Amino acid sequence: xxxxxxxxxxxxxxxxxxxxxxxxxxxxxxxxxxxxxxxxxxxxxxxxxxxxxxxxxxxxxxxxxxxxxxxxxxxxxxxxxxxxxxxxxxxxxxxxxxxxxxxxxxxxxxx
Amino acid sequence: xxxxxxxxxxxxxxxxxxxxxxxxxxxxxxxxxxxxxxxxxxxxxxxxxxxxxxxxxxxxxxxxxxxxxxxxxxxxxxxxxxxxxxxxxxxxxxxxxxxxxxxxxxxxxxxx
Numbered sequence: 001x002x003x004x005x006x007x008x009x010x011x012x013x014x015x016x017x018x019x020x021x022x023x024x025x026x027x028x029x030x031x032x033x034x035x036x037x038x039x040x041x042x043x044x045x046x047x048x049x050x051x052x053x054x055x056x057x058x059x060x061x062x063x064x065x066x067x068x069x070x071x072x073x074x075x076x077x078x079x080x081x082x083x084x085x086x087x088x089x090x091x092x093x094x095x096x097x098x099x100x101x102x103x104x105x106x107x108x109x110x111x
Numbered sequence: 112x113x114x115x116x117x118x119x120x121x122x123x124x125x126x127x128x129x130x131x132x133x134x135x136x137x138x139x140x141x142x143x144x145x146x147x148x149x150x151x152x153x154x155x156x157x158x159x160x161x162x163x164x165x166x167x168x169x170x171x172x173x174x175x176x177x178x179x180x181x182x183x184x185x186x187x188x189x190x191x192x193x194x195x196x197x198x199x200x201x202x203x204x205x206x207x208x209x210x211x212x213x214x215x216x217x218x219x220x221x222x223x
Contacts, residue, residue: 048208
């Protein structure tokens with residue numbers, strides 16, 4: 001069974017640009033969670049999508065947004081990039097109230 | 112007070128010893144508890160989950176939960192150098208918010 005996949009692996013942007021990160025959940029999982037892991041910091045919850053709807057968001061500004069497609073894959077968009085947005089962005093998928101499994105992450109670097 | 116607290120370490124143990132990793136949480140409504148292992152530069156991988164008070168064993172790993180004390184721990188028996196990683200404690204509160212709240216992690220080094 002294929003795990004959670006994320007693309008791209010690495011992404012380099014400059015301040016003010018927009019970044020788009022993608023995630024495909026494990027087959028059969030309908031929930032996708034996005035987390036940010038900045039250097040030296042723990043995982044911070046960003047967004048939760050389930051059945052195509054945004055269910056909850058963490059304490060992040062509105063320039064962090066996303067969506068979930070009918071096939072349950074998801075996209076995270078970060079607008080007006082700032083230097084402090086440089087981090088590892090992790091996607092996790094979950095079936096129902098079960099455990100979360102993480103993808104390999106996208107390393108975003110903002111110059 | 113942080114919602115999930117872990118001793119950041121680093122924690123060093125000799126090969127073959129027992130490594131004990133601890134985690135406390137603040138929300139009494141927390142229902143599900145998870146331990147993830149994260150190697151440097153990699154994503155977290157699930158080691159164990161525990162929902163009920165007591166011990167849960169899986170191979171060399173034992174998770175212990177004490178809801179009255181709001182405490183969860185992970186024991187690693189016969190520690191190996193390959194166990195050297197950061198261990199993340201995560202908690203989920205039952206209800207509409209299903210995301211995990213993570214501790215900052217404990218860095219474990221197993222010395223050959």
